[in-house]
Amino acid sequence: MRRTSFVSGCAAFTGLLLLAACAGDNLSSSAPPVMASVGNAVSRPALTGPPGCTKAIADYETIIDRDVTTGYLSQSVYDRINQDLTAGPRAACAAGRESDARAQLARVKNSHGYR
Numbered sequence: 001m002r003r004t005s006f007v008s009g010c011a012a013f014t015g016l017l018l019l020a021a022c023a024g025d026n027l028s029s030s031a032p033p034v035m036a037s038v039g040n041a042v043s044r045p046a047l048t049g050p051p052g053c054t055k056a057i058a059d060y061e062t063i064i065d066r067d068v069t070t071g072y073l074s075q076s077v078y079d080r081i082n083q084d085l086t087a088g089p090r091a092a093c094a095a096g097r098e099s100d101a102r103a104q105l106a107r108v109k110n111s112h113g114y115r
Contacts, residue, residue: 039075041065042082049093053101057089060109077112084108 044061047054064081067073085108093101109115 038071039068039073039078041069041078044082047090047093049096049101050098053089053093053098053105056102056105057085057093060105060114061085063114081108081112084111 047058064073064078068075068078085105088104088108089101092104
């Protein structure tokens with residue numbers, strides 16, 4: 001009798017362990033956790049000027065927007081980049097100074113670790 005009780009007890013305990021393991025799997029999520037430091041992209045006015053500088057500036061803005069929303073770039077650095085873009089390359093491009101705008105864009109990118 002004792003042996004049957006022991007085997008039954010082990011089987012019941014093993015069954016409980018399996019049920020607990022299955023229940024634990026349902027509680028876990030396959031999605032990665034969201035970082036608390038994810039920033040927000042800004043809405044900018046439309047770019048004006050020659051296509052040679054508007055496309056280059058727009059491409060860079062797309063990259064930094066993605067970087068801030070994924071947490072790769074901090075909000076404070078993102079805000080500073082946008083200030084630099086508005087004061088430099090965007091203004092030069094809007095004034096029709098394509099080569100100046102592209103040179104200023106290269107300086108902004110380089111100063112913030114982009115190429």
